Amino acid sequence: MNALSTEIAGHSMLAWPVVIFRITGAVILSSLIGFERESRDHAAGLRTHMLVGLAASCYCLLALDLVGRDFGDQVRLDPIRMIEAVTGGVAFLAAGLIVFTRGEVKGLTTGGSLWLVAAIGTAAGLGVWLIAVLATVLALFIVGVLKSLERSAE
Numbered sequence: 001m002n003a004l005s006t007e008i009a010g011h012s013m014l015a016w017p018v019v020i021f022r023i024t025g026a027v028i029l030s031s032l033i034g035f036e037r038e039s040r041d042h043a044a045g046l047r048t049h050m051l052v053g054l055a056a057s058c059y060c061l062l063a064l065d066l067v068g069r070d071f072g073d074q075v076r077l078d079p080i081r082m083i084e085a086v087t088g089g090v091a092f093l094a095a096g097l098i099v100f101t102r103g104e105v106k107g108l109t110t111g112g113s114l115w116l117v118a119a120i121g122t123a124a125g126l127g128v129w130l131i132a133v134l135a136t137v138l139a140l141f142i143v144g145v146l147k148s149l150e151r152s153a154e
Contacts, residue, residue, distance in 0.1 A: 013068030018127070019061055026057035026124035029136040030117045036143050042110045043097055052093070052114050053121035056086045060125025083122060090118035113143060 030053025031046060038045030063082035071077075094111035116139055123132035 013065050014061065022061060022124050022127060023054065023057050025129070025132065026053045026121040029053065029120050029124060029132055032136055033113050033117055033120075033139050033143070036140060037110055037113055040147075043107060044110045044114055049114065049117045052090055053117045053124070056090070056118040056121030057125035059086050060122050064126065086118050086122055087115075090115055109143060113139065 027050050030049045034044075034046040034049025037049060059082055063079050067077050067079055094114040097107040097111040097114070099106045116135060120132050120135050120139075123129070123135065
């Protein structure tokens, strides 16, 4: 029974309140951008953006946990590979949203917002809150306020 309780408690190098805060923060920040996309009836909306931000945060937390473990001299860890994997995976997902029909490109902004949400989740997972919050605020300005300005200029 003791082994099971140790397994459930985990061996994370990060304190559980930090993990919970980072994951929750990633989901909240991602949901703000997802809500904007959802309110404009785009293909990838609230839930998709939240899941991408959550996944990116989880990958970062797992990478941080692995870096903190002692594997001896047999294993080399490169935390940059985690960021590359998140970037590549989400870029593939975002590219699937981009469609060219009737001479128009559709889904490009939503694909870009998914890619950005992955970066925001990565920043939150790593605890780099200035980047996570600033990127969220700027994204909301870009997809919300600038879109309104574009419409008024037409």
